[in-house]
Amino acid sequence: MMKYKNSIVAVCILALGMGTIGHAYAEDTAALQKLGAALFVDPNLSKNRTMSCSTCHMEALGFTDGRETDKVGHDVSLGDDGTSLGDRNVPTAAYAKFSPPFGKNAAGDYVGGQFWDGRASTLEDQAGGPPLNPVEMGMPDKGTLIKRLKENSDYVTAFGTQFGGEVFQSDDAAFAAMAKALAAFERSDTFSTFDSKYDRFLRGEEKLTDQEELGRVLMSSTQFTNCNTCHAIRGSNGLSDGVFTNHKYFNIGVPANKAVRAANGSKPDAVDLGLAQNPAVAGDPAQRGKFKVPTLRNVAVTGPYMHNGVFKDLRTVVLFYVKYKSKKPSRQINPETGQTWDAPEVPENIAMTELTQAPALDDKRVDAIVAFLKTLTDKRYEPLLSKDNAGQGATPPAHAASFTPTAP
Structure with a gap:
């Protein structure tokens, strides 16, 4: 064998x-x-x-x-x-x-x-x-x-x-x-192929739809959203190599994934302290609950989302940010559960300044941001966007199984 x-x-x-x-x-x-x-x-x-x-x-x-x-x-x-x-x-x-x-x-x-x-x-x-x-x-x-x-x-x-x-x-x-x-x-x-619809748009090879363009403008704005404060659109060579992260760490108040905790045998009082658990940080309490800002490239096909997979849908993630800025009762409801958003796992150190700087978004603008985020999908993964679960992470096709030997 x-x-x-x-x-x-x-x-x-x-x-x-x-x-x-x-x-x-x-x-x-x-x-x-x-x-x-x-x-x-x-x-x-x-x-x-x-x-x-x-x-x-x-x-x-x-x-x-x-x-x-x-x-x-x-x-x-x-x-x-x-x-x-x-x-x-x-x-x-x-x-x-x-x-x-x-x-x-x-x-x-x-x-x-x-x-x-x-x-x-x-x-x-x-x-x-x-x-x-x-x-x-x-x-x-x-x-x-x-x-x-x-x-x-x-x-x-x-x-x-x-x-x-x-x-x-x-x-x-x-x-x-x-x-x-x-x-x-x-x-x-x-x-790192840099061949998404967005990249092709930057090179003048393809146009964005009106909805995608609105999303791009919103993502790029510091007036209407605050997205690019953390998800920086520029790289070392400008827009062409931007990976939509500043590589920094923030606590944005993500709730615990209770289903995961129940399934993996964690202790009832377990808390993921994020950056504070990094040995190089030496348990600095100011870093509790902070996690690295991820790239947004391929985000529409790589769910579930957040560091613990607590959200399934990309639109839910956008709405999670909107809830910090909106006073509407409807924005305080997690659309995946129909209940109010769960409390942050780590309630201290939440980046409220960054989370509340911009005005709340209406549905049109929420949908525009989701549409733009889909344009960040590498060309080889674009077929996954047409699936019914686009924006909720992709289901692996039969040929995508990992390399695992079987007996002859």
Whole structure:
């Protein structure tokens, strides 16, 4: 069985254009990305050989997890053991390379990093997290993971070519090499295509509808909305590489996902403190409840939403922000439950200044913002928008299943 699993990974490597790895590899980015691509889809990197990086980051679904669980849909992800559930929604891996390393900016605000709380400073740090997380891929330690890598002779050859023949003499060195290869793949153009309708509009290749244009104007405004205070529309090169986040952290008063807490066995008094749980922040009470501002690219097909998947529909998310600005009783109702919005999980440190700066939006403008957000969908995912559940996250098509070997 082991020989069969290794052979499948070898076939996957060949399919990625790596050929005979020992001869094809050189010290270059393209070769490293190809190695990372093979590692990304390899379930042998998990304890029970059931989960790869691509299991929770399906390329066909905007690099998010579309697997359904019995009790919580895909609010959070199922672990390698088939029973463990996390407490946070899987963030997309698309456009993650644009997040700077975790730290403080000139104003003293925390920015950057990976994961919802920034606990991984870089993509390399992030790539090493899930394999050793007991509720994700479940490997007990680095040494066990490296033994798995060495089961595959193609990996041994490729690692030797890329990192030197002594790379497997140290588990730490081999683990770091694996993380470097995975991070190189995540920095490839596969994850950041910039070919959405919005991008095509910027290049003069396509026009927006009147509704989408109104949404674009509203998103860009500091008078009618405050969206781009956090979801910055510009990148380092202007609009062309904007990923719609300033990479900062805010507490916006998101309620707990009670269904997830009930399903994953959390203690009744469990509270997700977000950034304050990042070891680099050392429990600073001023950071309690803050989570990283996510990219809005592909947001229409990567629900459910918020750090815990508590909202299913994209329009609900927009209305959640509107409720801070509106005095209308109808705006104080969560449309998904028909009840008043649940209380914030962490009531202190809520960014009320940012949340209340702009006037409340009427339905026309809410719908316009949702329409514009859909234009941020990469071209390959645009067919998902036509589904009945567009804006509620996508259901994985049959061909989007993660790379999982089966017995012959």
